Amino acid sequence: MTTDLKNKTRAELADLASSAGRKPYLADYLFTFIHQKNETNLDKITPLPKSFREELIGRGSFISALSLTQTQSDPDGTMKFLFSLPDGHGIEAVRLTDSNRITLCISTQAGCRMGCRFCATGQLHFQRNLTAAEIVDQVYQIESACGRANNLVYMGMGEPLDNFDEVVRSLDILHDPKGRRLGMRHITLSTCGITEPIRKLAALRFHPRLAVSLHSADDETRCQLMPMARKESLGRLLEALRYYQDQTGRRITFEYCMIDGINDTPQQASRLLLLLGDLQANINLIELNPFPGCPYLPSPPSRIRKFASRLEKAGMETVIRFKRGRSISAACGQLGAEQLGKQPS
Numbered sequence: 001m002t003t004d005l006k007n008k009t010r011a012e013l014a015d016l017a018s019s020a021g022r023k024p025y026l027a028d029y030l031f032t033f034i035h036q037k038n039e040t041n042l043d044k045i046t047p048l049p050k051s052f053r054e055e056l057i058g059r060g061s062f063i064s065a066l067s068l069t070q071t072q073s074d075p076d077g078t079m080k081f082l083f084s085l086p087d088g089h090g091i092e093a094v095r096l097t098d099s100n101r102i103t104l105c106i107s108t109q110a111g112c113r114m115g116c117r118f119c120a121t122g123q124l125h126f127q128r129n130l131t132a133a134e135i136v137d138q139v140y141q142i143e144s145a146c147g148r149a150n151n152l153v154y155m156g157m158g159e160p161l162d163n164f165d166e167v168v169r170s171l172d173i174l175h176d177p178k179g180r181r182l183g184m185r186h187i188t189l190s191t192c193g194i195t196e197p198i199r200k201l202a203a204l205r206f207h208p209r210l211a212v213s214l215h216s217a218d219d220e221t222r223c224q225l226m227p228m229a230r231k232e233s234l235g236r237l238l239e240a241l242r243y244y245q246d247q248t249g250r251r252i253t254f255e256y257c258m259i260d261g262i263n264d265t266p267q268q269a270s271r272l273l274l275l276l277g278d279l280q281a282n283i284n285l286i287e288l289n290p291f292p293g294c295p296y297l298p299s300p301p302s303r304i305r306k307f308a309s310r311l312e313k314a315g316m317e318t319v320i321r322f323k324r325g326r327s328i329s330a331a332c333g334q335l336g337a338e339q340l341g342k343q344p345s
């Protein structure tokens, strides 16, 4: 049986060292070489005794690496990275720059089961969950090509909370002081609002920021845009978010994609304020980024500004996010757009 050492937390590597009759501190060397120095050759981790390295290799241990197949750049500075997984599936990650802020947006699944109708990834067949190693390696590879980032968002292809165990393992790895040392305040996990894992997340010893794809303040419109909302009403979602906020003290970000004639009316803005009234929250209004076959149109910019101003007047912290990276299909909701039409029906 083979073991990908990149997929293990430091505690799990310490167990592995102990079970081989070695000192657990050797796991720290192994972890640091993999997650800080980006080493993929076990034989080059020379602080480990040669006999231990040989034993690990003999037992089928290895350190995986994604294959970076293509890099694309938009004139606005956004970059998109296409990775090929060992089984041939493709995933995408994005690097965004905004003055001194560099943010990486990474994927957690190949395809997505949630089927949001305004999102290209949601139109792809679900292929599989990524391993924690495949999640963290997107960060390492982009950083080795372009330098360090300050922020990380789990907002690429896939629903992170639908791959809960591997996503939590990846957070543990990226947060570790002997590895990439990314502070939880610099990590945002985006979800379309699956409530049970939100509660499980609150019970962890570390808590990322949460960004919730809301897109409507009424169940009927939300179900039309997001099929998963038929199982998770807004009432249930808000209850789970209040619980997360009570347990963690974290402010919640809501993502709201502005869609012409669907969710951009003054009535929708009032409902939104009513719905989120008692939460410590802020809202990102996102101009819809169409993809081939998308059934919706973006709201006109003037209507987005009016919607934002209603929210702001009521005291809601609101940011408008206009298109970034559209020329390379790297904008929010466009990942996987180039795979549409290539997949078998």
Ligand code: SF4
Binding pocket: 112, 113, 114, 115, 116, 119, 120, 121, 122, 123, 156, 157, 158, 159, 192, 213
């Ligand atoms: S918006 Fe997120 S959860 Fe919805 S289909 Fe796209 S990737 Fe999946």
